[in-house]
Amino acid sequence: MDFEILKQQIEDAARKAFLEVYEKHGAEGIYSFALYSDEGAMTVCPAANTLKVMENADEEDALYYKYEPAEWTYEMEGADKEFDIICTQLRAELSKHDDDDQWFESFQAKLYSICIEVLEKLKNENFFTNVTSKDIFLIFAVSDYEFEQEDLKNLIIRLNDNEYQHEYLDWMATWGN
Template sequence: MDFEILKQQIEKAAKKAFLEMYTQHGAEKIYSFALYSDEGAMTVCPATNTFTMLENADEDDALYYKYEPAEWTYEMDGAEEEFNDICTQLRTELDKHDEDDKWFEGFQSKLYSCCIEVLEKLKNENFFSQITGEDIFLIFTVSEYEFETEDLKNIITSLNDNEFKNEYLTWMDTWAS
């Protein structure tokens, strides 16, 4: 698989997904965007959340709902066709190497890196803030998978130069110790 082409496809899909969400839900005050995958490296999906959704979150779990993409209002919404095509490509590639664990580990790592690099590129280009006029919390996550604490801190730090970063890292200290 050509990961440079894949990265371009993920970038195009991420931009389209965010623009769709902003067009449809901008009045709800979008504050976050994520790309996420699964432990089997079969998917890449977007997620978006809004401050309006957070108004209904349980106060005791407010930070969890604020920062956990699996709990966000618009999970797997936006650029559905593009992300479905990406997922089909991933599954096709995985099927070719069904029993090769060493190959899979490299593939998984490259996929995750592609997603993080796309988000970092969009952040550095001010893609999100140019659209919303606000800072946006960015994260890459993987369902059914936990990053090492330092790896997660590095992801959050590389993707966020805003108040969200500090709040996330402080919150992380409450459950990562």
């Protein structure tokens, strides 16, 4: 698999997905965008959430709903065709290497790294800010998978140099307490 081509496909799909979600739901105050995958590295999908949705969040769990992409309202919305093509390619590549654990671990790590690099590139280009005129919380997540806390902390710092970073890191400090 040509990872440079895959990276460009993910970047193009992420841009399109965000623009589509913003066009449909921008008036609701979009504050977040994520790319996420699964532990089997078979998918890449977008997710977004809005401040309007957060108005109804239970106060006790508000930060969880604010920062957990699996709970966001606009999960798997935007650039449907583009993300379907990406997921089909991933599954085809995985099927060629069914029983090779070492290959899989390398593939999975590269896919996750590409998704993070795409989000970072879009952030550094001010893509989200130029569209919304405000800061957007960015994250890469993996369903049914937990990053090591230090890795997650570094990811949040890397993708967010805004008020969301501080709130997320403060929230992380409460985990397990």
